[in-house]
Amino acid sequence: MADGEWWRHGVLYQVYPRSFADSDGDGVGDLRGITARLGHLADLGVDGVWLSPFYPSPGVDFGYDVSDHTAVDPLLGTLADADALLAEAHRLGLRVLVDLVPNHTSDQHPWFLASRSSRDDPKRDWYVWADPAPGGGPPNNWISSFPAVGPAWTLDAATGQYYGHAFTPQQPDLNWWNPEVRDAMDGVLRFWLDRGVDGFRIDVAHRLGKDRDLADNPPELAGARKYAWHPTLRQRNLNTAEGHAILRRFRRVVDAAGPGRVLLGEAVVTRPEELARYLEPGELHLAFDFAFTYAPWDAAAVRAAVEATAAALPPGGWPTLTLSNHDIARIVSRLGRAQARTAAVLLLTLRGTPVLYYGDELGMADVEVPPELARDPDGRDPQRTPMRWSPGPGAGFTTGTPWLPVGDGADGVDVASQAADPRSMLALHRRLLALRRATPALQRGSYRPVDAPDGVYAYLREDGADRILVALGFTARSADVAVPEGAMLLLSSDPDRAGGPLPALRLGAHEGVVVRLPS
Numbered sequence: 329m330a331d332g333e334w335w336r337h338g339v340l341y342q343v344y345p346r347s348f349a350d351s352d353g354d355g356v357g358d359l360r361g362i363t364a365r366l367g368h369l370a371d372l373g374v375d376g377v378w379l380s381p382f383y384p385s386p387g388v389d390f391g392y393d394v395s396d397h398t399a400v401d402p403l404l405g406t407l408a409d410a411d412a413l414l415a416e417a418h419r420l421g422l423r424v425l426v427d428l429v430p431n432h433t434s435d436q437h438p439w440f441l442a443s444r445s446s447r448d449d450p451k452r453d454w455y456v457w458a459d460p461a462p463g464g465g466p467p468n469n470w471i472s473s474f475p476a477v478g479p480a481w482t483l484d485a486a487t488g489q490y491y492g493h494a495f496t497p498q499q500p501d502l503n504w505w506n507p508e509v510r511d512a513m514d515g516v517l518r519f520w521l522d523r524g525v526d527g528f529r530i531d532v533a534h535r536l537g538k539d540r541d542l543a544d545n546p547p548e549l550a551g552a553r554k555y556a557w558h559p560t561l562r563q564r565n566l567n568t569a570e571g572h573a574i575l576r577r578f579r580r581v582v583d584a585a586g587p588g589r590v591l592l593g594e595a596v597v598t599r600p601e602e603l604a605r606y607l608e609p610g611e612l613h614l615a616f617d618f619a620f621t622y623a624p625w626d627a628a629a630v631r632a633a634v635e636a637t638a639a640a641l642p643p644g645g646w647p648t649l650t651l652s653n654h655d656i657a658r659i660v661s662r663l664g665r666a667q668a669r670t671a672a673v674l675l676l677t678l679r680g681t682p683v684l685y686y687g688d689e690l691g692m693a694d695v696e697v698p699p700e701l702a703r704d705p706d707g708r709d710p711q712r713t714p715m716r717w718s719p720g721p722g723a724g725f726t727t728g729t730p731w732l733p734v735g736d737g738a739d740g741v742d743v744a745s746q747a748a749d750p751r752s753m754l755a756l757h758r759r760l761l762a763l764r765r766a767t768p769a770l771q772r773g774s775y776r777p778v779d780a781p782d783g784v785y786a787y788l789r790e791d792g793a794d795r796i797l798v799a800l801g802f803t804a805r806s807a808d809v810a811v812p813e814g815a816m817l818l819l820s821s822d823p824d825r826a827g828g829p830l831p832a833l834r835l836g837a838h839e840g841v842v843v844r845l846p847s
């Protein structure tokens with residue numbers, strides 16, 4: 329497979345920079361810390377890393393409120409540190425995707441400071457400004473995607489107009505109808521491409537290009553937040569035709585930088601057809617399939633989500649699969665510890681590009697964050713707590729006071745404790761990643777479901793003579809799964825089951841297996 333296609337067969341790993349590794353003892357993770365720990369990613373066996381934002385940010389949304397897109401937050405390092413990180417990652421054979429946040433900036437960004445300074449400022453039109461509704465109040469019925477925020481509008485008393493914000497009032501939305509905004513963001517893409525990044529994860533890609541006339545959302549959807557939809561009605565501030573045009577523009581910039589540069593979109597949709605549009609030729613390479621992420625832990629439901637997306641994809645379209653990120657509860661906390669092992673087998677054997685979230689390879693759980701330590705405006709601190717490198721007070725993350733609690737660590741959930749333990753979650757991930765890397769059928773093979781008892785999801789991955797059967801138990805019941813003569817067990821999520829010839833397969837409770845079939 330051509331190198332330019334690495335993103336199809338590779339595996340990505342998301343790092344939340346504030347929580348990965350702290351090199352200077354201030355309690356906040358930083359770029360030097362990440363660089364020093366890249367060996368962990370190489371040992372794990374992933375192909376690339378996606379870094380959540382490390383740009384200067386007042387920290388209202390911890391990096392997702394960017395005040396300078398082409399610099400590094402002093403809390404996290406310098407541009408030289410970013411260059412060093414890129415160089416070390418590339419030396420280790422790891423690609424690097426950085427986060428692009430094009431929908432909004434911080435209200436402290438010089439662009440917004442200029443824009444709000446006066447109605448006549450040349451940058452006024454760079455943001456979404458509108459007069460109050462005729463009777464007063466916000467210009468339309470759009471709401472923020474953070475429930476605590478309410479309307480997606482804030483009145484700027486000094487200039488008498490409202491500005492739009494899909495998230496907090498400190499994150500004003502850029503006006504993507506303005507050609508200068510488009511040029512400026514092209515410049516941001518080029519800046520990082522020139523420094524050698526391998527691509528971008530595009531924050532809220534579905535929010536670009538909002539309705540030009542700022543028309544109300546249909547009343548049926550007015551109160552609907554990001555996951556609501558209707559078979560015929562559409563929200564005017566999400567998944568618009570103009571938004572797709574903007575992403576195709578990003579694609580041209582990325583393609584011009586050479587092969588192998590990738591766009592991975594966070595596109596929140598509620599219908600597979602909507603997701604498929606983002607993956608049309610000339611648009612995004614990859615887009616998270618959140619129907620998969622949010623599917624209930626049920627064999628039939630997960631299968632249905634996988635197949636609905638696969639059926640909708642355009643020619644050449646490729647799924648992107650994740651089970652967690654910095655916005656949702658950790659896998660172990662959502663599904664359970666035994667289930668999380670099966671989930672790892674699922675994620676790393678399905679057809680598509682898997683994205684792991686830091687700490688999931690250890691089975692890190694959400695950490696309870698007491699109200700006085702809470703930081704995030706949308707309650708997402710528990711899934712953003714520091715990476716656990718070793719037992720002990722700072723978990724090897726920091727020598728100082730961690731910005732979020734590291735948890736008590738009594739459970740052996742840390743890299744040092746698990747590295748030497750063949751039964752650990754880390755060992756399971758390393759074996760799965762090594763198996764995937766060595767198995768063309770898992771990297772790029774076809775997908776075909778096979779009949780299985782209730783509560784079991786089973787599928788074949790095939791690439792020529794390379795044939796793999798995956799069977800996953802979603803319940804505490806054991807189940808018999810048919811296997812042909814000559815089958816060979818390659819891996820089980822159950823550390824007590826050894827590989828080898830497999831004349832018959834009885835799956836244990838919450839067990840997932842990978843089986844080689846005779847060709």
Ligand code: GLC
Nearest residue numbers: 389392429495531532654655
């Ligand atoms: C995306 C990010 C989330 C952030 C929001 C606003 O959904 O993943 O963390 O709060 O965009 O930028």
